[in-house]
Amino acid sequence: MAPYFETVKSFADVTVTDAGVDTLEFLQAADGVVALFDVLGSTAFTAVQSDIKGNIAKVRARYDAVPAQSATLEQLVESEKGEKKRPATEGLMWLLRGLSFTCKALQNAQANTSEELSVAFSKSYDASLKKFHNFVVKGIFAVAMKACPYRADFYAKLASDPAGGPPVPADKLNEELSKWLAALDSIVKRVEAFYEKGGHNKGF
Template sequence: MATWFDGIKSFADVPITANGISTQEFLEAAESLTTLFDVMQSKAFGVVKSDLTGNIKKVRDRFVAAPAESQTLQELVINELKTGKHTATEGLLWLVRGLEFTAKGLRHNIDNPSTELADSFRNAYGDTLKPHHSFVVKPLFSAAMSACPYRKDFYARLGEDQGKVQDGLNREVPALEERVRILKEFLSSPQAKW
């Protein structure tokens, strides 16, 4: 019996090397994760998904333009900044913020089994994206948080076998958290500044 996790590229399969996090696999995993917002079955989440996919495209465009110097996300940023541009670097910064929001929302919900999804994602939004959003964007994201499905419905949509769903969450969320932590640390370092 398949779950949502069976159809995605897992962050657990994204290599972390001495040179950084593999760009190609990371982008594939991030694209897979955006389908989680389809599982929410709310048009309000279109803004969240669109934000993520737009930033994935910025990073991918740089990767396609300069693959040899973009094998890891860290190399991509360092080499892009040498050119005097920062489109992909800024895209990665916002992508990491969006992924952190998603990871924190899921983590809060896993750790608090009686909490509704809307509350978990509302808390995550306040901790991650909200401080960086303008007064124009904040209401759009607030509407998305309010449109979260009920917890029981969301987990049922992830898969019928709830044991497999829990196994998927227990694999995916820590892997996502680890890669977000590494990238946040790198993006706040002097070598990633523009």
């Protein structure tokens, strides 16, 4: 095992063309977010992690069923349009919301270096997922926010090499993380705008 950003696909390496966002590359990068919650190390985030994992599986199942029509996320959603049930469209919608929450939280952490992760994640939750959740789920997230690891511990884990190699220097880690987040933010906004324009988020 190498340090975190050397073991996952960066969103900065996901191909985005006029046709849309490459489905397989996006799913590989999204798998990296699942691994990120392992780095956070709190069992309180299990619900978030399993939700993201489940939605990745729904999108991947659609891709596996009709790969020729699912090369990009946009094509995949269009191919499901008109069907009675649209599990991949709904799954991707929720996946984007989960990724947006994670992205905003870490962008907050990057922008405010004196802020603890619990504050960064709480602000992100209020700005992203909270409006979609009922009382029970809000309670689960409130517990998760409080259980965030200390900022210094989290960044040290991101930089460390589990195999015992030297840790990644702080400036390189921040550069990689900022690049990863900027690309993720851009992809989420692009696909969310596509959903809005096409009315793909209706009916859920």
